[in-house]
Amino acid sequence: DTEVTQTPxxxxxxxxxxxxxxxxxxxxxxxxxxxxxxxxKPPELMFVYSYEKLSxxxxxxxxxxxxxxxxxxxxLHLHALQPEDSxxxxxxxSQDLAGGLNTDTQYFGPGTRLTVL
Amino acid sequence: xxxxxxxxxxxxxxxxxxxxxxCVYETxxxxxxxxxxxxxxSGELVFLIRRNSFDEQNEISGxxxxxxxxxTSSFNFTITASQVVDxxxxxxxxxxxPGGGSYIPTxxxxxxxxxxx
Numbered sequence: 001d002t003e004v005t006q007t008p009x010x011x012x013x014x015x016x017x018x019x020x021x022x023x024x025x026x027x028x029x030x031x032x033x034x035x036x037x038x039x040x041k042p043p044e045l046m047f048v049y050s051y052e053k054l055s056x057x058x059x060x061x062x063x064x065x066x067x068x069x070x071x072x073x074x075x076l077h078l079h080a081l082q083p084e085d086s087x088x089x090x091x092x093x094s095q096d097l098a099g100g101l102n103t104d105t106q107y108f109g110p111g112t113r114l115t116v117l
Numbered sequence: 118x119x120x121x122x123x124x125x126x127x128x129x130x131x132x133x134x135x136x137x138x139x140c141v142y143e144t145x146x147x148x149x150x151x152x153x154x155x156x157x158x159s160g161e162l163v164f165l166i167r168r169n170s171f172d173e174q175n176e177i178s179g180x181x182x183x184x185x186x187x188x189t190s191s192f193n194f195t196i197t198a199s200q201v202v203d204x205x206x207x208x209x210x211x212x213x214x215p216g217g218g219s220y221i222p223t224x225x226x227x228x229x230x231x232x233x234x
Binding site: 040041042043045048050055056088090092097098104105106107108109110111113 | 150152154159160161162163164167208212214219220221222224225226227229
């Protein structure tokens with residue numbers, strides 16, 4: 001089973017709202033990722049968690065706040081977003097961050113389409 | 118620094134035609150990994166293949182085949198007898214770990230494939 005689930009599928013929020021995106025995997029993977037994807041562009045890495053610790057933050061604005069409550073769950077808390085933050089937010093997981101034994105292959109969820117008004 | 122170039126922005130074919138999607142990469146590492154992902158209109162990135170830098174064997178999976186050539190730094194993807202369901206954006210990606218760090222893939226810009234009935 002290579003399934004990563006994300007909720008909600010669609011989200012519309014105002015600039016003053018606080019919302020959260022959720023991601024879950026039950027593959028026993030220890031690395032989880034958040035990506036942002038604008039239309040007709042490749043995914044852009046935002047955050048990487050490895051063994052539930054934040055490993056990489058690609059200089060993402062503080063209005064995006066990631067959280068990894070346990071090895072299966074990854075959240076992205078949103079607050080005071082701007083219209084330009086409207087995008088597809090993708091979660092991914094991999095066995096870990098090492099190459100070699102095919103442990104770095106990322107499996108993606110279906111994404112959350114976020115619209116900020 | 119690693120780089121992935123997908124020079125074809127969009128390809129349009131008629132069903133049953135064969136089509137090749139090009140991917141050229143740059144890396145200074147001798148150990149690296151190459152990937153292809155498919156992104157249908159629904160948004161989820163679907164993992165297709167992973168290839169490590171020490172394995173130059175070509176691979177065939179049904180109508181899909183991949184040609185890895187280190188001499189030209191290319192990892193091309195061919196779909197034989199294309200079908201409408203193949204319509205999607207296809208991303209090539211490269212991961213390396215300079216200095217022994219984490220293997221995080223860099224994505225190409227993607228090639229949009231449109232298969233007409």
